[in-house]
Amino acid sequence: MRTVFHEQLHSLTVTLSRMCGLAGLVMERATDALLHGDLQLAEQVIADYEELAQMRSDAEEAAFVLLALQAPVAGDLRIVVGCMQNVADAERMGGLARHVAEIVRRRHPDRTLPTQVNGVFAEMGRIAVDLGNSAKEVVLSRDPEQAAQIGRDDAEIDRLHQHLFTLLKDDGWGHGVGTAVDVALLGRFYERFADHAVEIGRRVIFQATGEPFDA
Template sequence: MRTAYHEQLDALTNQLADMCRLAGLAMERATQSLLQADLVLAEQVITDHDQISTASARAEEAAFVLLALQAPVAGDLRAIVSSIQIVADVERMGALALHVAKISRRRHPQHALPEEVNGYFAEMGRVAVELGNSAREVLLSRDPEKARRIREEDDAMDDLHRHLFTVLMDREWKHGVAAAVDVTLLGRFYERFADHAVEISRRVIFQVTGRLPEEEEIPTC
């Protein structure tokens, strides 16, 4: 019976890892849509979001079934409770990619981004996809050291986000309020995507060690 339980737990972990893959792919496509004003890619991200929502519901249900029927204790209980929290983190990552795609679609056929910030968002997109992939690898490997290194990758995103604001605050900004609002929102979406990847890594560390690393508050959006 315990063998079946651990097989179910492994299956849940694989579901979460696949959700990370889907979220990273969504952000990759959303970024391409944003940079290229590609309506087809934007629509694909919006349509494919249902896959993440469906996977999220299935993973959450699987976790609650394990919690209700197996009466886990200690490490197993940590694993299941953390998995439920990770479901929410990955689902939010997918939703943030969706927000990026929706802005791209709303501004089509124009580009949502002024040309001078394209480089920032190309790099933020690259870092976001790497963080999604790293979160997936950490879920599968359960390696606390790899999980801790995700924080360093997140620092790169934070630096890009800060530098983006120097462009927005420059007196030479000539693209108006609407573009400034879009850039501000988009920058926030990428930053939060990265933050949720960091939270996944923290939860994996908690699963393995029983201790939650001291960091910022768990994101709520």
């Protein structure tokens, strides 16, 4: 029975890893759509999110089966419960990428971003994708140090997010209120995407050590 349990638990963990990787890929596509005003790519992102949502549903069902039939305790229980929470975070990461794509679709055929902030969003997108890939790796490795690095890498997203607000408040901002609202929302989507990756990393640390982690 324990062999079956650990096989099922490994399968759940692999699904979570795939979800984190897919969330990163979806955000990469959303960023490309944002930077280039690509409606077709934005539509693909919105469709890709549905796959993530289905994966979450399937993973949560598998986790409930493990809890009901295997009654795990101690470290095994931490892993199962942590996986349930992490699949929710991974799905929300994909949802935030979908929000980016929806703004692109709403503004098409116009470009969403003024040239002034293109570089900031390109960098935020790059870091967000890296964080998604880091989460993909750490849920399999359960390496506490690797997981803690996600929190440290998140600091750069926070810095860029704050920089956007500096630009928006500058007297030289000449792109109107509507564009400012879009930029503020988009910055928040990237910042929250990173926060969910950080939460996954924190839970991996707790799963591995039994100790809560505060960055």
